[in-house]
Amino acid sequence: MDRRGYCILLLVMLIHHLVSAQSFSTTGNWVVSVPASTITEAGNNYTQGITSATDQTLMSLLPGTNNGQNRNGIWEVYISKEDSDWDSRLIISARRTGTGTPLANNNTITGGTAYTTTSATPSAFFSGRGGYSNIPIQYQVSGLSVVIPVKAYTTNITYTFLN
Amino acid sequence: MRVVIGLIGLLLPLRVYCQTTVVATTHVPASISLPVVALLDIEPSNDAVVLAIPATTEAGQSLTMSATSNNTKWLNYTSAILAGGSTRRITAQISSGSVPAGVRLLLTVSSPMGAGGGARGGSVTNLALTTAAQTILSGIGGAFTGNGINNGHQLTYSLGISNYSSLVKTSSTVMVTYTLTDN
Numbered sequence: 122m123d124r125r126g127y128c129i130l131l132l133v134m135l136i137h138h139l140v141s142a143q144s145f146s147t148t149g150n151w152v153v154s155v156p157a158s159t160i161t162e163a164g165n166n167y168t169q170g171i172t173s174a175t176d177q178t179l180m181s182l183l184p185g186t187n188n189g190q191n192r193n194g195i196w197e198v199y200i201s202k203e204d205s206d207w208d209s210r211l212i213i214s215a216r217r218t219g220t221g222t223p224l225a226n227n228n229t230i231t232g233g234t235a236y237t238t239t240s241a242t243p244s245a246f247f248s249g250r251g252g253y254s255n256i257p258i259q260y261q262v263s264g265l266s267v268v269i270p271v272k273a274y275t276t277n278i279t280y281t282f283l284n
Numbered sequence: 285m286r287v288v289i290g291l292i293g294l295l296l297p298l299r300v301y302c303q304t305t306v307v308a309t310t311h312v313p314a315s316i317s318l319p320v321v322a323l324l325d326i327e328p329s330n331d332a333v334v335l336a337i338p339a340t341t342e343a344g345q346s347l348t349m350s351a352t353s354n355n356t357k358w359l360n361y362t363s364a365i366l367a368g369g370s371t372r373r374i375t376a377q378i379s380s381g382s383v384p385a386g387v388r389l390l391l392t393v394s395s396p397m398g399a400g401g402g403a404r405g406g407s408v409t410n411l412a413l414t415t416a417a418q419t420i421l422s423g424i425g426g427a428f429t430g431n432g433i434n435n436g437h438q439l440t441y442s443l444g445i446s447n448y449s450s451l452v453k454t455s456s457t458v459m460v461t462y463t464l465t466d467n
Contacts, residue, residue: 145308154317163323164360164400164431171316178312185307196307203311213314262316268402268426270367273317284307 143185145282149178151260160267170263175218177260183224183252184284194251198233199243199281207276212264214238215278217247221256228253236261243281321364324374324464326357327432332457333357335443353442359393360436361464362428370467372424374405375417381458386450388412389458392440393420399430405437412444413460424464
Protein backbone atom coordinates (compact mmCIF):
# COMPACT_ATOMS: atom_id res chain seq x y z
CA MET A 122 0.00 0.00 0.00
CA ASP A 123 1.43 3.35 -1.02
CA ARG A 124 1.15 6.65 0.87
CA ARG A 125 -2.06 7.55 -0.93
CA GLY A 126 -3.56 4.24 0.13
CA TYR A 127 -2.67 4.87 3.77
CA CYS A 128 -4.26 8.30 3.62
CA ILE A 129 -7.47 6.85 2.28
CA LEU A 130 -7.43 4.16 4.97
CA LEU A 131 -6.95 6.75 7.72
CA LEU A 132 -9.74 8.86 6.24
CA VAL A 133 -12.09 5.87 6.25
CA MET A 134 -11.25 5.14 9.88
CA LEU A 135 -11.79 8.78 10.83
CA ILE A 136 -15.18 8.90 9.10
CA HIS A 137 -16.15 5.62 10.74
CA HIS A 138 -15.24 7.03 14.13
CA LEU A 139 -17.13 10.26 13.56
CA VAL A 140 -20.37 8.63 12.44
CA SER A 141 -20.16 6.25 15.40
CA ALA A 142 -20.45 9.09 17.90
CA GLN A 143 -22.19 8.09 21.16
CA SER A 144 -24.24 10.25 23.42
CA PHE A 145 -25.98 9.77 26.74
CA SER A 146 -27.84 12.36 28.74
CA THR A 147 -30.57 12.87 31.32
CA THR A 148 -32.70 15.83 32.24
CA GLY A 149 -34.70 16.50 35.36
CA ASN A 150 -33.78 16.12 39.00
CA TRP A 151 -36.15 15.21 41.84
CA VAL A 152 -36.70 17.44 44.83
CA VAL A 153 -39.62 16.53 47.04
CA SER A 154 -40.93 17.53 50.45
CA VAL A 155 -43.12 15.02 52.23
CA PRO A 156 -46.28 16.85 53.37
CA ALA A 157 -46.79 16.89 57.11
CA SER A 158 -50.42 16.00 56.38
CA THR A 159 -49.29 12.60 55.13
CA ILE A 160 -49.92 11.26 58.64
CA THR A 161 -53.39 12.19 59.84
CA GLU A 162 -53.86 9.93 62.84
CA ALA A 163 -51.86 10.10 66.05
CA GLY A 164 -49.93 6.92 66.65
CA ASN A 165 -49.41 6.10 63.00
CA ASN A 166 -46.16 6.01 61.10
CA TYR A 167 -45.83 6.50 57.37
CA THR A 168 -47.55 3.65 55.61
CA GLN A 169 -46.24 4.09 52.09
CA GLY A 170 -43.50 5.70 50.10
CA ILE A 171 -43.61 8.77 47.96
CA THR A 172 -43.31 8.75 44.20
CA SER A 173 -42.23 11.25 41.61
CA ALA A 174 -43.87 12.13 38.34
CA THR A 175 -43.77 9.28 35.87
CA ASP A 176 -41.42 11.28 33.67
CA GLN A 177 -39.32 12.85 36.39
CA THR A 178 -36.19 12.08 34.42
CA LEU A 179 -35.95 11.86 30.66
CA MET A 180 -33.05 9.89 29.30
CA SER A 181 -31.67 10.01 25.79
CA LEU A 182 -29.03 7.70 24.46
CA LEU A 183 -27.34 6.97 21.20
CA PRO A 184 -25.04 3.96 21.03
CA GLY A 185 -21.91 3.86 18.94
CA THR A 186 -23.27 2.83 15.58
CA ASN A 187 -23.34 4.30 12.14
CA ASN A 188 -27.05 3.74 11.58
CA GLY A 189 -28.48 3.14 15.01
CA GLN A 190 -29.39 -0.45 14.24
CA ASN A 191 -26.38 -2.63 13.64
CA ARG A 192 -24.95 -5.26 15.96
CA ASN A 193 -22.92 -2.73 17.83
CA GLY A 194 -25.98 -0.75 18.77
CA ILE A 195 -26.64 -3.04 21.74
CA TRP A 196 -26.43 -1.18 25.03
CA GLU A 197 -27.18 -1.44 28.74
CA VAL A 198 -27.99 1.13 31.38
CA TYR A 199 -26.95 0.57 34.99
CA ILE A 200 -28.20 2.51 37.99
CA SER A 201 -26.53 3.33 41.29
CA LYS A 202 -26.42 6.21 43.76
CA GLU A 203 -23.78 8.33 45.40
CA ASP A 204 -25.00 9.68 48.71
CA SER A 205 -24.36 13.24 49.75
CA ASP A 206 -26.41 13.23 52.94
CA TRP A 207 -28.63 10.21 53.13
CA ASP A 208 -30.16 7.94 55.75
CA SER A 209 -29.70 4.25 55.07
CA ARG A 210 -33.30 3.58 56.09
CA LEU A 211 -34.51 5.53 53.09
CA ILE A 212 -34.69 3.40 49.96
CA ILE A 213 -34.78 5.07 46.60
CA SER A 214 -35.87 3.11 43.56
CA ALA A 215 -36.41 3.90 39.91
CA ARG A 216 -38.39 2.41 37.08
CA ARG A 217 -38.83 3.03 33.40
CA THR A 218 -42.41 4.10 32.66
CA GLY A 219 -42.22 4.17 28.88
CA THR A 220 -40.05 3.56 25.88
CA GLY A 221 -39.38 7.10 24.85
CA THR A 222 -38.90 7.70 21.16
CA PRO A 223 -36.85 5.18 19.18
CA LEU A 224 -34.54 6.72 16.62
CA ALA A 225 -35.20 3.86 14.20
CA ASN A 226 -38.20 1.62 13.67
CA ASN A 227 -36.68 -1.66 14.78
CA ASN A 228 -34.83 -0.41 17.82
CA THR A 229 -35.66 -2.27 21.00
CA ILE A 230 -35.73 -1.56 24.72
CA THR A 231 -36.40 -4.08 27.50
CA GLY A 232 -36.45 -4.29 31.29
CA GLY A 233 -36.56 -1.65 33.97
CA THR A 234 -40.35 -1.41 34.23
CA ALA A 235 -40.36 -2.72 37.81
CA TYR A 236 -38.75 -0.62 40.50
CA THR A 237 -35.02 -1.19 40.84
CA THR A 238 -33.53 -0.35 44.21
CA THR A 239 -30.48 1.84 44.01
CA SER A 240 -27.33 1.30 46.01
CA ALA A 241 -23.70 2.25 45.77
CA THR A 242 -23.18 -0.79 43.56
CA PRO A 243 -24.46 -0.41 40.00
CA SER A 244 -27.43 -2.63 39.15
CA ALA A 245 -28.66 -3.53 35.69
CA PHE A 246 -31.60 -1.23 34.93
CA PHE A 247 -32.63 -1.77 31.34
CA SER A 248 -31.09 -2.55 28.00
CA GLY A 249 -31.75 -2.31 24.32
CA ARG A 250 -30.51 -1.75 20.87
CA GLY A 251 -30.31 1.44 18.90
CA GLY A 252 -30.88 5.01 19.94
CA TYR A 253 -33.74 6.41 21.99
CA SER A 254 -34.72 9.82 23.19
CA ASN A 255 -36.78 10.89 26.19
CA ILE A 256 -37.05 7.58 27.98
CA PRO A 257 -39.23 8.43 31.01
CA ILE A 258 -38.09 7.38 34.46
CA GLN A 259 -40.01 7.54 37.74
CA TYR A 260 -38.61 7.47 41.29
CA GLN A 261 -39.91 6.19 44.57
CA VAL A 262 -38.62 6.61 48.11
CA SER A 263 -39.74 4.03 50.66
CA GLY A 264 -38.71 3.36 54.20
CA LEU A 265 -40.14 6.66 55.42
CA SER A 266 -40.45 6.79 59.19
CA VAL A 267 -40.99 9.42 61.82
CA VAL A 268 -38.07 7.80 63.62
CA ILE A 269 -35.74 9.24 60.98
CA PRO A 270 -34.61 12.75 61.98
CA VAL A 271 -36.35 15.57 60.18
CA LYS A 272 -34.15 17.18 57.53
CA ALA A 273 -33.48 17.19 53.80
CA TYR A 274 -31.67 14.12 52.52
CA THR A 275 -29.77 14.25 49.26
CA THR A 276 -28.21 11.74 46.94
CA ASN A 277 -27.14 11.53 43.32
CA ILE A 278 -28.63 8.85 41.15
CA THR A 279 -26.03 7.73 38.69
CA TYR A 280 -26.78 6.16 35.34
CA THR A 281 -24.02 4.31 33.57
CA PHE A 282 -24.31 3.63 29.87
CA LEU A 283 -22.54 0.56 28.52
CA ASN A 284 -22.17 -0.02 24.82
CA MET B 285 3.00 -7.16 4.80
CA ARG B 286 1.76 -3.61 4.42
CA VAL B 287 -1.57 -4.97 3.19
CA VAL B 288 -1.88 -7.15 6.31
CA ILE B 289 -1.09 -4.22 8.64
CA GLY B 290 -3.60 -2.11 6.78
CA LEU B 291 -6.33 -4.71 7.25
CA ILE B 292 -5.54 -4.97 10.97
CA GLY B 293 -5.80 -1.19 11.20
CA LEU B 294 -9.17 -1.29 9.47
CA LEU B 295 -10.50 -3.95 11.81
CA LEU B 296 -9.37 -2.27 15.02
CA PRO B 297 -12.37 0.06 15.26
CA LEU B 298 -14.74 -2.85 14.70
CA ARG B 299 -13.08 -4.84 17.48
CA VAL B 300 -13.41 -1.94 19.87
CA TYR B 301 -17.10 -1.52 19.13
CA CYS B 302 -17.78 -5.18 19.70
CA GLN B 303 -16.63 -4.87 23.29
CA THR B 304 -18.82 -3.63 26.11
CA THR B 305 -17.27 -0.51 27.51
CA VAL B 306 -18.36 2.22 29.85
CA VAL B 307 -19.40 4.96 27.55
CA ALA B 308 -20.87 7.60 29.79
CA THR B 309 -22.44 8.37 33.12
CA THR B 310 -24.99 10.95 34.15
CA HIS B 311 -26.06 12.10 37.57
CA VAL B 312 -29.55 13.02 38.68
CA PRO B 313 -29.70 14.88 42.01
CA ALA B 314 -32.47 13.70 44.30
CA SER B 315 -33.58 15.31 47.54
CA ILE B 316 -36.32 14.38 49.98
CA SER B 317 -37.30 16.53 52.94
CA LEU B 318 -39.09 14.97 55.89
CA PRO B 319 -41.57 17.09 57.86
CA VAL B 320 -41.93 17.82 61.54
CA VAL B 321 -44.88 15.87 62.93
CA ALA B 322 -46.63 16.24 66.29
CA LEU B 323 -49.92 14.40 66.78
CA LEU B 324 -51.58 13.30 70.00
CA ASP B 325 -54.95 11.80 70.81
CA ILE B 326 -56.92 9.71 73.26
CA GLU B 327 -58.31 6.34 72.22
CA PRO B 328 -60.86 4.91 71.81
CA SER B 329 -62.58 8.28 72.23
CA ASN B 330 -62.71 11.45 74.26
CA ASP B 331 -65.86 10.29 75.99
CA ALA B 332 -66.07 10.90 79.72
CA VAL B 333 -64.75 8.51 82.30
CA VAL B 334 -67.01 8.10 85.33
CA LEU B 335 -65.51 7.44 88.72
CA ALA B 336 -67.57 6.96 91.86
CA ILE B 337 -66.62 6.30 95.44
CA PRO B 338 -69.02 3.72 96.90
CA ALA B 339 -70.37 4.30 100.37
CA THR B 340 -68.95 2.00 102.98
CA THR B 341 -71.32 -0.55 104.46
CA GLU B 342 -69.54 -0.98 107.73
CA ALA B 343 -69.43 1.73 110.36
CA GLY B 344 -65.92 2.73 111.27
CA GLN B 345 -64.26 1.54 108.08
CA SER B 346 -62.57 3.75 105.52
CA LEU B 347 -63.99 4.17 102.05
CA THR B 348 -63.15 1.38 99.64
CA MET B 349 -61.23 2.90 96.75
CA SER B 350 -60.37 -0.23 94.80
CA ALA B 351 -63.41 0.12 92.54
CA THR B 352 -62.79 3.76 91.71
CA SER B 353 -60.46 3.39 88.79
CA ASN B 354 -60.81 3.32 85.04
CA ASN B 355 -58.18 2.14 82.56
CA THR B 356 -60.12 2.20 79.31
CA LYS B 357 -58.24 5.11 77.74
CA TRP B 358 -55.04 5.01 75.77
CA LEU B 359 -52.67 7.78 74.79
CA ASN B 360 -51.42 7.65 71.19
CA TYR B 361 -48.92 9.99 69.61
CA THR B 362 -46.70 10.46 66.59
CA SER B 363 -43.63 12.62 66.79
CA ALA B 364 -40.97 13.54 64.24
CA ILE B 365 -38.36 15.98 65.42
CA LEU B 366 -35.62 17.98 63.76
CA ALA B 367 -32.22 16.39 63.43
CA GLY B 368 -30.31 17.52 66.48
CA GLY B 369 -33.44 19.12 67.89
CA SER B 370 -34.78 18.83 71.40
CA THR B 371 -37.04 16.02 72.47
CA ARG B 372 -40.66 16.45 73.47
CA ARG B 373 -42.79 15.82 76.51
CA ILE B 374 -46.44 15.34 77.28
CA THR B 375 -48.15 17.22 80.07
CA ALA B 376 -51.48 16.69 81.77
CA GLN B 377 -53.58 19.18 83.68
CA ILE B 378 -57.11 19.81 84.81
CA SER B 379 -58.25 22.46 82.36
CA SER B 380 -61.79 22.95 83.60
CA GLY B 381 -63.90 21.97 86.59
CA SER B 382 -62.52 21.05 89.98
CA VAL B 383 -62.03 17.90 91.97
CA PRO B 384 -64.31 17.74 95.04
CA ALA B 385 -62.75 18.83 98.30
CA GLY B 386 -60.92 16.06 100.13
CA VAL B 387 -60.46 14.02 96.91
CA ARG B 388 -57.51 13.65 94.57
CA LEU B 389 -57.74 12.64 90.93
CA LEU B 390 -54.82 10.32 90.27
CA LEU B 391 -53.34 9.38 86.92
CA THR B 392 -51.15 6.40 86.12
CA VAL B 393 -49.53 6.23 82.69
CA SER B 394 -48.14 2.87 81.59
CA SER B 395 -44.96 2.24 79.67
CA PRO B 396 -45.55 2.05 75.92
CA MET B 397 -47.27 -1.10 74.76
CA GLY B 398 -48.41 -2.64 71.51
CA ALA B 399 -47.18 -1.45 68.16
CA GLY B 400 -44.89 1.49 67.68
CA GLY B 401 -41.26 2.37 67.85
CA GLY B 402 -38.71 5.06 68.31
CA ALA B 403 -37.93 7.12 71.38
CA ARG B 404 -41.17 7.00 73.34
CA GLY B 405 -41.83 8.26 76.83
CA GLY B 406 -41.67 6.23 80.03
CA SER B 407 -44.38 5.95 82.66
CA VAL B 408 -45.75 7.60 85.78
CA THR B 409 -47.71 6.23 88.71
CA ASN B 410 -50.49 7.88 90.73
CA LEU B 411 -49.75 11.45 89.79
CA ALA B 412 -52.26 13.81 91.44
CA LEU B 413 -53.63 15.99 88.68
CA THR B 414 -53.94 19.72 89.28
CA THR B 415 -54.70 22.79 87.25
CA ALA B 416 -50.98 23.18 86.61
CA ALA B 417 -49.47 21.30 83.70
CA GLN B 418 -47.33 18.41 84.90
CA THR B 419 -45.03 16.32 82.77
CA ILE B 420 -46.23 12.75 82.51
CA LEU B 421 -43.96 11.55 79.68
CA SER B 422 -40.62 12.95 78.57
CA GLY B 423 -37.76 12.16 76.20
CA ILE B 424 -40.05 11.69 73.23
CA GLY B 425 -38.06 11.88 70.02
CA GLY B 426 -38.90 10.47 66.64
CA ALA B 427 -41.56 7.99 67.67
CA PHE B 428 -44.98 6.52 67.07
CA THR B 429 -47.12 4.46 69.41
CA GLY B 430 -49.45 2.70 67.05
CA ASN B 431 -53.08 3.70 66.74
CA GLY B 432 -56.05 2.71 68.87
CA ILE B 433 -56.53 0.87 72.14
CA ASN B 434 -53.81 -1.51 73.32
CA ASN B 435 -51.27 0.75 71.61
CA GLY B 436 -49.30 3.49 73.29
CA HIS B 437 -49.67 4.33 76.95
CA GLN B 438 -52.59 3.03 78.96
CA LEU B 439 -54.16 5.69 81.18
CA THR B 440 -55.58 4.73 84.53
CA TYR B 441 -57.66 7.27 86.41
CA SER B 442 -58.41 6.74 90.05
CA LEU B 443 -59.55 8.68 93.07
CA GLY B 444 -57.83 9.05 96.39
CA ILE B 445 -58.92 10.56 99.66
CA SER B 446 -56.75 13.43 100.80
CA ASN B 447 -58.91 14.67 103.66
CA TYR B 448 -61.86 12.79 105.13
CA SER B 449 -63.04 15.83 107.01
CA SER B 450 -63.64 17.68 103.75
CA LEU B 451 -65.76 14.99 102.10
CA VAL B 452 -69.33 15.81 101.22
CA LYS B 453 -71.81 14.09 98.95
CA THR B 454 -71.31 15.75 95.58
CA SER B 455 -70.45 15.20 91.96
CA SER B 456 -68.11 17.10 89.74
CA THR B 457 -67.00 17.12 86.15
CA VAL B 458 -63.41 17.92 85.27
CA MET B 459 -61.63 18.02 81.96
CA VAL B 460 -58.10 16.73 81.68
CA THR B 461 -56.02 18.17 78.85
CA TYR B 462 -52.94 16.47 77.46
CA THR B 463 -50.38 18.49 75.52
CA LEU B 464 -47.47 17.30 73.42
CA THR B 465 -44.87 20.03 73.59
CA ASP B 466 -41.27 20.72 72.68
CA ASN B 467 -38.79 20.86 75.53
